[in-house]
Amino acid sequence: MALLFLILGVLSLALSYYFYTKKEIPPADFSAVNKQKGNDFEDYLIQLLGKTEGIQLVGKVSDYHKDGVSALENTEPDLKFKTQSAHFAVECKWRSSFKSGNINWAKDYQIKNYNTYQKTKNEKVFVALGIGGTSTQPERLFFVPLYRLKLEFANEDYIKEFEIKDQRDLLKILRNTL
Numbered sequence: 001m002a003l004l005f006l007i008l009g010v011l012s013l014a015l016s017y018y019f020y021t022k023k024e025i026p027p028a029d030f031s032a033v034n035k036q037k038g039n040d041f042e043d044y045l046i047q048l049l050g051k052t053e054g055i056q057l058v059g060k061v062s063d064y065h066k067d068g069v070s071a072l073e074n075t076e077p078d079l080k081f082k083t084q085s086a087h088f089a090v091e092c093k094w095r096s097s098f099k100s101g102n103i104n105w106a107k108d109y110q111i112k113n114y115n116t117y118q119k120t121k122n123e124k125v126f127v128a129l130g131i132g133g134t135s136t137q138p139e140r141l142f143f144v145p146l147y148r149l150k151l152e153f154a155n156e157d158y159i160k161e162f163e164i165k166d167q168r169d170l171l172k173i174l175r176n177t178l
Contacts, residue, residue: 040135041094075113086178087123094130102153145177
């Protein structure tokens, strides 16, 4: 009988240990993952532009939204910069790949918000599209003036002239647009 109690005691301890140390794996929170990827890509752009001679970071939108409360600035482009001659804003979008040669980059109301910002602030808006790789090191980067993006999607062939391979490409686009 003592042996039976000993076996039950050991089994009870083993089960207690198993359930005590078992970690629950929460379901993936895709919105948090996507927000982090967006933040990572914004940081990538801040470093790229901020280290370019003659360009200074002015500000970054907070993207605050919680329990139905949003910051008014959330309707504005993500990043704001200035050169010696002009201010400009950048909306940052990272996507894993083109799908059938296209990329969905914004919803119609967002495009309207960016156009309103450009008009009321008298600042050019660019859309930085990171494609492939990771959000911290995209394989390809496009720096497209907003006026070239009228639709919710962008065609790869249509935006290829705005692909950035080095800082000279970036400066050329800024010089030709600002």
